[in-house]
Amino acid sequence: MQRRHRGPSRPHALIQSIKFFASAKVPRSRGQARAACHDNTGSATVEEPIDLLVIGGGTAGIVGAKTAVRLGARTILVEENRTGGDCLWTGCVPSKTLLSAAAQAAADREASGAEPDFDSIRRRIREAIRTIEPEDSPETLEAFGITVLQGTARFTTPGEALVNGKLIRFRQALIATGSAPSIPPVEGLQEVPFVTSETIWDLPSLPSRLLVLGGGPIACELGQAFARLGSRVTLLVRSGLLPQEDAEAADLVHASLERDGVNVLLHEEAQHVCSTRGTTVVTTTAGQEIEADMILVATGRTAHTATLGLDALGVDCDERGQVLIDASMRTASRSIWAAGDVTQYPKFTHLAGVYASTAASNAVLGLRRSVGQVVPRVTFTSPEVAAVGKTAPAGPGQTTSTVYLKDTDRAVTEGAQEGFVRLVIGARGRILGGTIVGPRAGESLGELAVAVSQKMSTRQLAQITHPYPTYSDALWNAAIAHARSGLDSRFARTATGVLSGLVRHREERRRRRRLP
Numbered sequence: 001m002q003r004r005h006r007g008p009s010r011p012h013a014l015i016q017s018i019k020f021f022a023s024a025k026v027p028r029s030r031g032q033a034r035a036a037c038h039d040n041t042g043s044a045t046v047e048e049p050i051d052l053l054v055i056g057g058g059t060a061g062i063v064g065a066k067t068a069v070r071l072g073a074r075t076i077l078v079e080e081n082r083t084g085g086d087c088l089w090t091g092c093v094p095s096k097t098l099l100s101a102a103a104q105a106a107a108d109r110e111a112s113g114a115e116p117d118f119d120s121i122r123r124r125i126r127e128a129i130r131t132i133e134p135e136d137s138p139e140t141l142e143a144f145g146i147t148v149l150q151g152t153a154r155f156t157t158p159g160e161a162l163v164n165g166k167l168i169r170f171r172q173a174l175i176a177t178g179s180a181p182s183i184p185p186v187e188g189l190q191e192v193p194f195v196t197s198e199t200i201w202d203l204p205s206l207p208s209r210l211l212v213l214g215g216g217p218i219a220c221e222l223g224q225a226f227a228r229l230g231s232r233v234t235l236l237v238r239s240g241l242l243p244q245e246d247a248e249a250a251d252l253v254h255a256s257l258e259r260d261g262v263n264v265l266l267h268e269e270a271q272h273v274c275s276t277r278g279t280t281v282v283t284t285t286a287g288q289e290i291e292a293d294m295i296l297v298a299t300g301r302t303a304h305t306a307t308l309g310l311d312a313l314g315v316d317c318d319e320r321g322q323v324l325i326d327a328s329m330r331t332a333s334r335s336i337w338a339a340g341d342v343t344q345y346p347k348f349t350h351l352a353g354v355y356a357s358t359a360a361s362n363a364v365l366g367l368r369r370s371v372g373q374v375v376p377r378v379t380f381t382s383p384e385v386a387a388v389g390k391t392a393p394a395g396p397g398q399t400t401s402t403v404y405l406k407d408t409d410r411a412v413t414e415g416a417q418e419g420f421v422r423l424v425i426g427a428r429g430r431i432l433g434g435t436i437v438g439p440r441a442g443e444s445l446g447e448l449a450v451a452v453s454q455k456m457s458t459r460q461l462a463q464i465t466h467p468y469p470t471y472s473d474a475l476w477n478a479a480i481a482h483a484r485s486g487l488d489s490r491f492a493r494t495a496t497g498v499l500s501g502l503v504r505h506r507e508e509r510r511r512r513r514r515l516p
């Protein structure tokens with residue numbers, strides 16, 4: 001089942017907001033970008049290099065190229081597969097559609113015992129992709145003013161790259177080639193059928209027993225979805241679940257997965273895999289044997305850099321092949337920039353788009369603006385886990401304020417009381433970050449991201465009236481609880497005591513003056 005296919009990703013609707021940076025249509029008047037290609041036999045057709053060569057047509061590549069064109073740069077985007085990238089074809093769009101269909105399937109099963117139709121779910125996923133896809137198509141990008149070339153790019157020198165044997169000369173280049181699933185070196189794995197986040201969408205039928213290797217966002221989201229559709233799912237996880245997240249949040253996801261029937265095995269790995277009479281048997285490091293009809297490998301990512309010819313440019317990569325860049329998105333080579341999953345930064349669509357926009361404008365305008373470090377993220381399990389900034393106190397003077405959904409009226413009215421909001425708070429009540437767990441947690445995260453990036457204090461957030469009854473009441477109440485605890489401190493009590501004494505004294509004096 002394992003098939004390597006790298007779909008281009010997409011800045012589609014999610015990236016509408018990023019299009020704030022790269023929006024207006026640019027008249028297709030230039031043509032210089034196309035003319036800058038020449039063959040490598042020496043018969044150059046144009047001498048002048050293009051302004052920006054973008055390699056990769058996923059979210060990072062598309063947003064980067066649009067930003068550059070918007071700034072007047074002659075831009076070529078090279079994509080070896082389909083423009084749109086992981087997010088559109090094999091990532092966010094299919095996985096969020098699947099999660100929605102699986103939640104509906106679980107509700108239907110509970111209500112009427114009806115089992116889901118896997119074919120219609122696959123059709124729904126295809127339809128979601130088909131609806132969004134035109135936004136990222138080569139035609140749309142060309143209409144925007146980007147020259148799109150289909151092919152595999154490889155650098156030859158700092159100012160030149162080969163695409164399908166043609167030489168392209170460029171002033172600046174943006175590497176946006178994304179990443180692929182890492183396949184762990186488990187004995188026997190390559191000999192049995194397995195899928196990854198790239199190929200699971202091609203499964204013709206629902207596997208009755210699915211073994212998932214990994215415990216990150218992909219394993220948790222897809223593991224829960226397949227369990228809700230009716231597969232018997234086992235998660236085999238080297239670490240704890242969602243190791244990047246607040247431990248109590250991860251515990252709630254763990255409990256929820258188990259309620260959906262998922263068998264979660266933590267701090268254990270696959271040691272050996274073999275196939276016996278059509279069934280795959282995985283032996284774990286703890287000596288357990290698990291039978292499965294299909295394995296999903298979700299154990300992290302490897303960057304697409306091996307064939308880019310980066311050695312010739314002096315661009316540094318880490319051991320996972322990730323391009324190392326500074327805060328302005330520039331590599332060790334002055335004219336080479338990178339953004340998205342190919343870099344060492346966290347791997348999210350919104351980050352790929354925003355960082356690529358900064359990289360492209362820095363490259364084209366000769367700037368060194370730094371990217372923002374406030375990174376919101378959402379794992380779309382049930383309950384959702386949304387986080388931004390610090391998720392635990394990390395120094396003296398830092399504290400937390402937590403409000404549970406069982407104390408939040410909207411959650412009580414909806415019978416969805418599992419979850420919480422936890423703020424991490426620093427000196428003078430400054431909000432440093434936090435975690436939101438519960439239904440639609442991701443929808444409340446934007447407000448917390450604003451509070452963190454604007455360096456707001458709990459007192460400032462507490463002063464903003466929130467509508468009742470909403471889930472964001474929990475966030476508000478966490479801020480109010482902390483701001484109020486400040487008022488309860490000994491210093492604050494002394495200060496308010498002194499203040500009210502002064503007022504009493506002043507009023508007494510006025511009263512005496514009025515006496516005859």
Ligand SMILES: Cc1cc2nc3c(=O)[nH]c(=O)nc-3n(C[C@H](O)[C@H](O)[C@H](O)COP(=O)(O)OP(=O)(O)OC[C@H]3O[C@@H](n4cnc5c(N)ncnc54)[C@H](O)[C@@H]3O)c2cc1C
Nearest residue numbers: 008009056058059060080085086091153178340341348349
């Ligand atoms: C199952 C799953 C669910 C996800 N869900 C979410 C989510 O809900 N929210 C979220 O924010 N993120 C999510 N992500 C992560 C998100 O998909 C990625 O962060 C994002 O797609 C990265 O975009 P990119 O442009 O860096 O890379 P990609 O989208 O991978 O694009 C890279 C492109 O470069 C092309 N390419 C590679 N090498 C070359 C070459 N030499 N020449 C030419 N072209 C080349 C590839 O074909 C590809 O089209 C999810 C990922 C997965 C796998």
Ligand SMILES: NC(=O)c1ccc[n+]([C@@H]2O[C@H](COP(=O)([O-])OP(=O)(O)OC[C@H]3O[C@@H](n4cnc5c(N)ncnc54)[C@H](O)[C@@H]3O)[C@@H](O)[C@H]2O)c1
Nearest residue numbers: 184214215216217218236237238239298299300347378379
């Ligand atoms: N909702 C979202 O935003 C979303 C959804 C899916 C993916 N993503 C992005 O895609 C990236 C990749 O996701 P991922 O879940 O593949 O990777 P990950 O790196 O986040 O998690 C990998 C997990 O696999 C475990 N693991 C590693 N090797 C293992 C082995 N041999 N056996 C068993 N377990 C092993 C790790 O302990 C960890 O729990 C994420 O970091 C995230 O940025 C985002």
